Amino acid sequence: MHRWWRPSLKNWKRRSRPPVDIDKSILMSIPSLDIRRFTHPTSAEDRAAFVRELSETYREWGFAGIRGHGIPDTLTNAAYEDFEAFFGLPEIVKKRYHVVGGGGARGYTPFGIETAKGAQHHDLKEFWHIGREIPRDHAQADVMPANVWPDEVPGFREHGYALYEALDKLGSNVLSALALSLDLPEDWFADKTNYGNSILRPIHYPPITTPDVPNVRAGAHEDINLITLLVGASAAGLEVLSRKGEWVPYTAEEGTIVVNIGDMLQRLTNHVFPSTTHRVTNPPGEAARQPRYSTPFFLHPNPDFLIDALPQCVTDDNPNRYAEPITAHGYLLERLREIKLA
Structure with a gap:
C-alpha cells in the first residue's frame, strides 16, 4: 500500500545540485490515481482521500498518472493517425503552415527551432500547435490567434480539436481537485481558465541516424503553464528529475494520462506544487532509428489572469518568492523568448 506523507514547506525549494543518472535497478514509482474517485465518487470520504492523495503526489513529484479519465482510445488513436500523416508530408508542404513571426x-513549427532554457543545442523535434477556438471579436483575440488547419489531412481538425476539448475538460477536473486541496472553492479555477490560451501540441521526434548527435530529443526543462496533460506517448524516453536528483524513467501504463505541474501553478502556489524538471532522452541502439510521437496539452489560464502567490501558500517557512505578480500573458511571452519561440 502506498504510504502518503506531507513534506515540510521548507524542503520544497528546487535542489541546486546537479542531477545524477538513476541506477535502473532502483524501483521508483510515480503514483497513478483514478479520477473517477473525484468525478463519480462512491463516498464523500473517498473523494476527500483522492484530493489528499493527488495533492501529496504533486508535492512530492510534480507528476501523477491519471486513470479513469473517460477519453476513448478511438479518439486518441484517430488523432495520432492524423498527426503522423501530417508529419509524413514533404517538408515543403509542412512549411506552408509555418506562421512566420507568430512565435509558434x-x-x-519546423525542426531545429525550440531550445530548452539554457541549452546549447536545439531540441530534436517538430510540432504543431492547436489553440482554443474563440470568436474573432473576443477581448483576447489579439493574443489568441485563429487556428491553422492542414488541407492535406482531412480528419486533422475534427480529431485534433476533439482531443483538445477532452483534455481541457480533464484538466479542469484536476484543477478542481487541487483547488480543494488548497482550501479554495472547487470551482476557483473555472472563470480563470475558461478562455485560457491552452495549447495542444502534437510532436514528432524524427529518427536519429547518426551516433554523434550532441543534443537530446527534448532538453531538461519545466513547462510554462498551469498543468500539462500528456496522452498516448508512443515510446519510452520521458524522464523526471526526482527530489533526490535522480532521473527517473516514466512511461505511463496504457490508458493513463500523465499530468504534471507547470511553472505558472508553481508560482501561484509559491512552490507548494513544484514544477518538476523533465526531459525526453534519445533511446539506445536501433530504437533511436524509430520516430517518436507525443501529444501534450498545455493548460493555461486566461491571458489577463494575474499570477500572484496565494496567501495560504505563504508562510514563515515558505516566504513569498516573487516580488511582483505578473499576468499569464506577460509570463508566457517572457518564457517564449527564453526558449527561442519569440
Missing part, C-alpha cells in the same frame, strides 16, 4: 503560437 499556431500551426507548424
Whole structure:
C-alpha cells in the first residue's frame, strides 16, 4: 500500500545540485490515481482521500498518472493517425503552415527551432500547435490567434480539436481537485481558465541516424503553464528529475494520462506544487532509428489572469518568492523568448 506523507514547506525549494543518472535497478514509482474517485465518487470520504492523495503526489513529484479519465482510445488513436500523416508530408508542404513571426503560437513549427532554457543545442523535434477556438471579436483575440488547419489531412481538425476539448475538460477536473486541496472553492479555477490560451501540441521526434548527435530529443526543462496533460506517448524516453536528483524513467501504463505541474501553478502556489524538471532522452541502439510521437496539452489560464502567490501558500517557512505578480500573458511571452519561440 502506498504510504502518503506531507513534506515540510521548507524542503520544497528546487535542489541546486546537479542531477545524477538513476541506477535502473532502483524501483521508483510515480503514483497513478483514478479520477473517477473525484468525478463519480462512491463516498464523500473517498473523494476527500483522492484530493489528499493527488495533492501529496504533486508535492512530492510534480507528476501523477491519471486513470479513469473517460477519453476513448478511438479518439486518441484517430488523432495520432492524423498527426503522423501530417508529419509524413514533404517538408515543403509542412512549411506552408509555418506562421512566420507568430512565435509558434499556431500551426507548424519546423525542426531545429525550440531550445530548452539554457541549452546549447536545439531540441530534436517538430510540432504543431492547436489553440482554443474563440470568436474573432473576443477581448483576447489579439493574443489568441485563429487556428491553422492542414488541407492535406482531412480528419486533422475534427480529431485534433476533439482531443483538445477532452483534455481541457480533464484538466479542469484536476484543477478542481487541487483547488480543494488548497482550501479554495472547487470551482476557483473555472472563470480563470475558461478562455485560457491552452495549447495542444502534437510532436514528432524524427529518427536519429547518426551516433554523434550532441543534443537530446527534448532538453531538461519545466513547462510554462498551469498543468500539462500528456496522452498516448508512443515510446519510452520521458524522464523526471526526482527530489533526490535522480532521473527517473516514466512511461505511463496504457490508458493513463500523465499530468504534471507547470511553472505558472508553481508560482501561484509559491512552490507548494513544484514544477518538476523533465526531459525526453534519445533511446539506445536501433530504437533511436524509430520516430517518436507525443501529444501534450498545455493548460493555461486566461491571458489577463494575474499570477500572484496565494496567501495560504505563504508562510514563515515558505516566504513569498516573487516580488511582483505578473499576468499569464506577460509570463508566457517572457518564457517564449527564453526558449527561442519569440
